[in-house]
Amino acid sequence: MTLAKRTEANIRLPENPEALIALMQENFGPGVLPVLDRIVMPTGGGTMFTVSTASGPELREALESAVLVHRRARAYWRNLGAVTGEAPDCSSTDGFHGVGKPGGLCATCPMNAWDSGREGRGKACKEFQRLYLLLDGEDLPRLLTLPPTSLKAWGEYMTNLTRERLSVHQVATRITLV
Helix, strand or coil, rough: CCEEEEECCCCCCCCHHHHHHHHHHHCCCCCCCCCCCECCCCCCCCCCCEEECEEEEEEEEEEEEEEEEEEEEECCCCCCCCHHHHCCCCEEECCCEEEECCEHHHCCCHHHHHCCCCCHHCEEEEEEEEEEEEECCCCCCEEECCCCCHHHHHHHHHHHHHCCCCCHHHCEEECCCC
């Protein structure tokens, strides 16, 4: 995955992203994000996002959007629930506090340790980044969940924006897959 700041004005950034976030919190409750249309990230090396439209699914090579909200999250499945669509045994909407079994502080959880995953590889508890994107011409954000393999690219992008003294709300972001 690659992320790039777009400097040319080819996307409408929200004039006041904080007001849109406040409206969503007023309508849906503080700290609660509504059920939004999801942008599907391909698996197995695919390079096209799937975006639902009124006329059906649309494949896109890139997403150009304003990032309204971003937050870390985690999920742990004791069995293969992630594959079968079952709810996780433990999850965290803030990336720090797990709810369920085992639950507790994510930083000290044994499921968050390296080599705790299947066959002793990776982490049993999967960390991901949720991006609430406002695509050009739309008034309600969509949800894109970045997998663990994209967290490094996201972190580097946020570091670069911070180095330039820019908020993620101030720029249009272009997301592509490689």
